[in-house]
Every structure is written in structure tokens, then in C-alpha cells.
Amino acid sequence: MRIPFYVALVVAIAVGGGGASVWFALNAIDGLDTLTVGAWTAYPESGTPQVDPYGRARIARDGELPLGRAEGLYFLAERDSSGQALRRQCRYRLEGGVPVARFWTLYATDRTGHAAPRPQPPAAGLHSRQVLRRADNSFDIAVGRAPEPGNWLAVTGTGDMVMVLTLYDTPVANGADARDIALPAIYRTGCDA
Amino acid sequence: MLRLVYVILSGLIGAAIVHIAILLLLPAYAERDAWSRLEQAGAPNSFVRLPETASATRGARAPDPFMAAGACRFDISESGVRVLAPEKPLFWSVSVYNRWGHNIYSLNDRTASNGLLDLVVVSPDQMIDLRKDLPENLEGAVIVEVEEDIGIVVVRVFRPDASFAPLVDGFFDTARCEPI
Numbered sequence: 001m002r003i004p005f006y007v008a009l010v011v012a013i014a015v016g017g018g019g020a021s022v023w024f025a026l027n028a029i030d031g032l033d034t035l036t037v038g039a040w041t042a043y044p045e046s047g048t049p050q051v052d053p054y055g056r057a058r059i060a061r062d063g064e065l066p067l068g069r070a071e072g073l074y075f076l077a078e079r080d081s082s083g084q085a086l087r088r089q090c091r092y093r094l095e096g097g098v099p100v101a102r103f104w105t106l107y108a109t110d111r112t113g114h115a116a117p118r119p120q121p122p123a124a125g126l127h128s129r130q131v132l133r134r135a136d137n138s139f140d141i142a143v144g145r146a147p148e149p150g151n152w153l154a155v156t157g158t159g160d161m162v163m164v165l166t167l168y169d170t171p172v173a174n175g176a177d178a179r180d181i182a183l184p185a186i187y188r189t190g191c192d193a
Numbered sequence: 194m195l196r197l198v199y200v201i202l203s204g205l206i207g208a209a210i211v212h213i214a215i216l217l218l219l220p221a222y223a224e225r226d227a228w229s230r231l232e233q234a235g236a237p238n239s240f241v242r243l244p245e246t247a248s249a250t251r252g253a254r255a256p257d258p259f260m261a262a263g264a265c266r267f268d269i270s271e272s273g274v275r276v277l278a279p280e281k282p283l284f285w286s287v288s289v290y291n292r293w294g295h296n297i298y299s300l301n302d303r304t305a306s307n308g309l310l311d312l313v314v315v316s317p318d319q320m321i322d323l324r325k326d327l328p329e330n331l332e333g334a335v336i337v338e339v340e341e342d343i344g345i346v347v348v349r350v351f352r353p354d355a356s357f358a359p360l361v362d363g364f365f366d367t368a369r370c371e372p373i
Contacts, residue, residue, distance in 0.1 A: 006200045013204025018211025022219070047296040053216050059294050060223035063230050065243075065264070065347050068299020071286035074257075102284060102303075103351065109255040124258045129353055166257055168284065168351070169301050 022057070027111060030076070031055030035176075037183045040075035040165065044173060072101070072168035078160075080186040089158045090191040091144035096184035097137060101170035103128045108143070108155045108163050126153050141184070145192070220293055227294040231266045231345060238274055240265050240370050243347070261361045262349045265370035270342040273315035273323075275334070278368040281308055282360055284351035289314060289337055291344050298337045306333045310348065313373060314339055331373070346370065 032052040035042040046055050047066025059066060067073065079085055080092060088108075098104050107125030126141065131151050133139045142148035143163070145155055155161060165183065167173070172181055220226070234241045243262040246255065256262070267274040276287065286301035287310060302308045311334040315323060320338045323331070348368065352361045 006196065009200050010204045010207060013201065014207025014211050017205065017208030018215060021208065021212050022215045047290075047294065049291070049295045049297065051295065056293070056295075057216050057219040060220035060226040063223075063225050063227045063294075065227050065262075065288070065290055065294055065345065066296060067349075068286070068288035068296040070299040070301050070304060071288060071349060102301075105257050105259045107255075107258055111254060127259050127353060162254060164254065164257070168286070169303065 025054060026058045026061060029054060030058060035178055035181075037075070037178050037181045039077045039079055039081050039186050040183045041077070042073050042075045042172075044069075044073060044175065067166070067173075069173045070169070071173075072166055072170060073173040074164055074166040075183060077163040077165070077186055080188050082188065084188060086161050086163060086186070087159065087191065088145070088155050088161050091142065091146070091148075091189045093187045093189050094141040094143060094153075094184040095138070095187065097139065097182060098128075098165070098167060098184070099170060099172045099176070099181050101128075101167035101172070103169075104165060104167045106141070106153060106163065106165050108153065108161045110159065110161050126151060139184075142189075227264075227290070227345060228266070228292050228343075231264055235266070237266045237268045237343075238370055238372060240365060240368055242365060259352055260349050261352050261365070262347055263365045263368065264345055264347045266343070266345050267314055267370065268343050269314055269316050269319070269339070272372045273313055273319050274346075274370060275331075275373045276310065276312040276314070276346050276348070276368070276370050278310035278348070278364060280360075280364045280367055282350045282364050283353065283357070285310055285348060285364070287312055287346060287348045289339060289344060289346055291339070291341050294345070297339060297344070300335060305335060310368070311335065312337065312346065314344070314346065316340075316342060328373075 031043045031046055031054050033045040035044050043055060045051050047059060105125055105127040131139050139151060141151040141153055143153045240263045243264050265276060284302060288296050289298040291297055313331060313334045313336045315338055317338055350361050350364055
């Protein structure tokens with residue numbers, strides 16, 4: 001009498017739990033082989049035939065065509081340097097430099113795909129050819145909804161965000177060691193209520 | 194009570210098996226992967242501009258707003274395919290992907306001879322023929338050998354701001370993807 005109930009329960013836990021855990025994992029991570037530098041994470045193996053099963057499944061699901069090694073490498077930041085999640089209603093300061101690359105781009109997006117599909121001007125992003133630098137080639141970028149002097153990466157809306165820093169034509173894409181790479185630190189300078 | 198613990202444990206083991214099964218089968222059954230989208234967008238051996246918005250799945254991110262990309266789905270079962278662009282934008286890079294969206298070859302304008310895009314994708318058999326007698330018009334082209342007959346070539350171009358849009362459009366209008 002109770003056996004069918006138990007069997008149904010086992011199947012429900014297996015199918016439900018298995019499906020939900022894959023869905024959750026693919027939304028949360030881009031892959032297992034990561035290159036982590038401070039607040040930034042890159043997936044150098046992403047899109048190569050050596051990619052891990054999670055990266056492989058995510059590429060297929062999102063229909064992505066990841067950058068090749070001669071093209072560049074992107075770094076994602078979901079948290080600031082103190083470990084708090086990045087939010088659109090907060091202001092941040094990016095400070096530091098980037099490794100050698102022909103050029104780099106920086107923009108803010110999110111993982112929902114539909115909430116902020118494409119950054120619109122003036123929120124499109126920043127790239128290395130328009131950034132003001134200090135004498136030692138490092139830079140300071142203000143991130144927030146309100147305009148700021150100097151370099152300003154405009155964001156709009158509320159909610160979580162992901163910052164994407166892409167280095168194009170960079171030796172970092174060809175298996176660099178995380179200890180040799182310096183990327184900007186992300187400091188939170190304040191939040192709007 | 195013991196039976197309930199037993200049921201939950203077997204359920205969790207089942208969940209792990211289902212997790213691995215879905216993960217490994219997902220690429221084979223994905224209906225909206227890069228290849229399927231390009232299949233809907235155009236015929237093989239022709240250039241299509243890639244959309245500049247994120248796909249609507251959760252977890253997808255918007256693509257780089259400063260890059261414009263075009264893709265050409267190729268089928269080299271009969272003859273190789275040549276990707277050619279007569280114009281020189283600020284920066285271009287090209288990647289060859291297999292049917293599963295895995296990058297098998299990439300290069301950029303610094304690694305190409307005279308900075309122009311001229312890429313030939315051939316199968317191993319066609320490569321042997323080309324080695325025997327390289328046609329004169331293929332001199333200077335980058336020749337890439339791929340194992341599978343079908344795949345995707347993606348060309349990406351840097352567009353620092355909107356004023357570069359005509360240049361980028363001109364690049365993709367004159368770029369060709371044709372059988373050799």
C-alpha cells in the first residue's frame with residue numbers, strides 16, 4: 001500500500017532535484033575551470049573543446065560563441081573587493097590597471113537576459129581608448145547612476161549587476177598565471193536608498 | 194522513520210544521476226544553440242550579422258556593446274570555404290567553431306598577412322590537394338584544416354562608438370564567405 005507512494009517520492013526527488021540543480025548551476029556559474037584575480041573571474045577554457053561539462057552545457061543553452069584565444073578573454077565581477085554583491089543602485093570606484101592588451105572594454109549587464117538586454121547610451125560602457133589615465137597608466141572609473149567627473153561608467157535601473165571586462169588580443173588568454181595579472185579593485189563608495 | 198530516511202537518500206542518489214544525465218545530454222538536445230539559431234537566420238556559406246542583444250534565457254549576458262559580429266555557417270563536404278574581407282577596420286578577429294560552438298581556431302588582424310581577412314577552411318582531404326598544388330589566388334591566405342564538415346566562422350569587429358557604424362557595416366557588406 002505504501003510502497004507506490006515511496007517509489008513516487010524517490011522519483012519526484014530524483015527528477016525534481018536533478019533538474020533544479022542543473023538549472024541553478026548553469027545560472028550561477030560559467031564553468032569550473034576558472035582564473036580568479038581579485039574580484040574578477042575568467043574562464044579561459046570556455047568554448048574550447050577542453051571545456052568542462054558545465055561550460056559545455058551553458059554554451060549550448062545560451063547559444064553563445066565564446067571568444068577564441070587569439071581574440072581575447074573576458075573577466076566577470078559579480079562582487080566588489082569586499083565580497084558584497086554588485087548592485088545597480090550603488091556607486092563603485094574601480095581602481096588599478098589591466099594586463100597588456102590591444103584594447104579593453106568594460107560594461108555592466110546582468111544574468112537575467114531580459115531585464116537589461118542591451119546597455120543603451122550613455123550606459124553602453126567604456127573602452128580603453130576613451131579612458132583618462134594617471135601618469136603611471138592606471139585609471140580610476142566611477143560606476144553609478146549619477147554622472148561623475150573623470151571616467152564614468154553609467155548604469156541604469158535597480159537590482160544585481162555583473163561587470164564584464166574584456167581584454168582583446170592579450171597574452172593573458174594563452175594560459176597566464178593569476179599571480180602575474182593585476183586587475184582593478186572594486187570599492188563600494190555608497191548606495192542610494 | 195528509517196524507511197523515510199532510506200527513501201530520501203535513494204531520491205538524492207537519483208537526483209545526482211539525473212543531474213549528470215541532464216548535464217551531458219543538454220548540448221545534444223539544445224534547440225537554441227548557436228548552430229540552430231544560425232540555421233534559422235540564413236543559408237550556409239553566407240554572412241549573417243549576429244544579434245547585439247542577449248538571448249532570452251536566464252544566465253545569458255548581453256554581448257559586448259563595442260563589438261559587431263558576423264557569422265557564416267559553412268559546409269565543406271564538397272569544397273572548402275573562403276572568408277574574405279577587402280577592408281581593414283580598427284580591429285578584427287576571427288574564430289572557427291565546430292558544430293557545438295567550441296572554438297577550434299582563432300586569429301586576429303595582427304597575425305594575418307597584410308592585416309586583411311583571408312581565411313580558408315578545408316577538410317584534411319582537401320588540404321592534401323591544396324598542398325600538392327596551391328592555387329595562386331590562395332597565396333597569403335590562412336588555411337585552416339578542420340576535422341568536421343560543418344561549423345561556424347565568426348568575425349568580430351571593434352566599434353569604439355556610433356560614428357564607426359558605417360565603417361563596420363561596410364566591412365560586413367563587402368565581406369564574403371564563399372566556396373573555393
